[in-house]
Amino acid sequence: MASGRSITHRARQASFAILLIANCAYAASANGQFDAKNPAESASCKPVYLTLDTGHMEVAPLIAGVLKRHQVKVTFFAANERTKTGDGSLGTHWAGWWKARAAEGHEFASHTFDHTYWRADVPGASGAPTQFRVRPSAGPSEGREVTWTARQYCEEIGRASTRLQEITGKKPLPLFRAPGGKTSPQLLAAARSCGYAHAGWSPAGFLGDELPSDKYPNDALLNKALQGIRSGDVLVAHLGIWSRKEPWAPAALEPLIIGLQSRGFCFKTLREHPGYKAWIEAQSGAPTLQAGK
Numbered sequence: 001m002a003s004g005r006s007i008t009h010r011a012r013q014a015s016f017a018i019l020l021i022a023n024c025a026y027a028a029s030a031n032g033q034f035d036a037k038n039p040a041e042s043a044s045c046k047p048v049y050l051t052l053d054t055g056h057m058e059v060a061p062l063i064a065g066v067l068k069r070h071q072v073k074v075t076f077f078a079a080n081e082r083t084k085t086g087d088g089s090l091g092t093h094w095a096g097w098w099k100a101r102a103a104e105g106h107e108f109a110s111h112t113f114d115h116t117y118w119r120a121d122v123p124g125a126s127g128a129p130t131q132f133r134v135r136p137s138a139g140p141s142e143g144r145e146v147t148w149t150a151r152q153y154c155e156e157i158g159r160a161s162t163r164l165q166e167i168t169g170k171k172p173l174p175l176f177r178a179p180g181g182k183t184s185p186q187l188l189a190a191a192r193s194c195g196y197a198h199a200g201w202s203p204a205g206f207l208g209d210e211l212p213s214d215k216y217p218n219d220a221l222l223n224k225a226l227q228g229i230r231s232g233d234v235l236v237a238h239l240g241i242w243s244r245k246e247p248w249a250p251a252a253l254e255p256l257i258i259g260l261q262s263r264g265f266c267f268k269t270l271r272e273h274p275g276y277k278a279w280i281e282a283q284s285g286a287p288t289l290q291a292g293k
Contacts, residue, residue, distance in 0.1 A: 049075065112176065
């Protein structure tokens with residue numbers, strides 16, 4: 001007699017198959033034709049920009065396999081987060097994984113080294129520069145609120161970029177993503193002063209893998225994304241979320257990629273994004289500025 005778990009697994013497989021057939025039918029009716037071989041090569045390709053932030057990394061090898069199968073290039077935002085292997089996500093254990101992604105043509109950028117959340121601006125006394133209350137979720141100050149100068153925050157961004165270049169041999173983009181997307185105008189100005197522009201995501205591009213799976217199951221998140229994503233959107237997901245019981249990736253990632261490609265979307269990195277392209281080119285070869293100098 002089949003177990004309840006096996007029945008559930010088969011039901012999910014059937015659900016995925018039905019969803020994929022529906023996606024293909026939608027593409028055929030909407031576009032007049034369906035090129036299953038390589039939809040990304042269409043001249044009318046609608047670009048989207050998939051970005052992946054670090055996490056517990058358990059699903060990272062599976063995600064890499066999905067990206068390779070579907071010839072999708074992404075932008076990784078990396079911090080040295082705690083992982084299920086015990087090493088940091090930018091530690092020795094994962095160095096080979098990052099190097100392999102560089103060889104495949106993916107792009108990289110900083111997610112702050114210790115995955116440091118901005119909490120509040122701290123106005124300086126008597127006209128002194130604004131400082132920032134922050135809370136790292138990794139590293140020696142994990143879980144503690146500390147106050148940093150703009151220069152210290154810049155150094156935190158730069159540490160992740162430097163480590164990425166060390167292990168991949170590829171220069172990261174002059175971009176960063178603040179954990180949780182939490183920033184202030186003063187924080188963004190400080191980062192720009194030392195050569196880093198902030199990269200957030202589009203409202204429809206929040207793929208929901210940080211949400212609790214009992215309230216937001218993969219099928220619901222997948223359907224929402226397929227219905228809401230539009231050309232030019234920046235998408236965000238993670239290389240594993242500790243709190244989610246039903247992993248979003250690769251279960252929802254692969255049908256999302258297939259569904260979007262079947263509808264005429266193609267995946268590009270933030271190097272090609274019109275909102276960042278000029279900044280990246282301007283920073284290319286320029287020395288990194290020190291905040292406050």
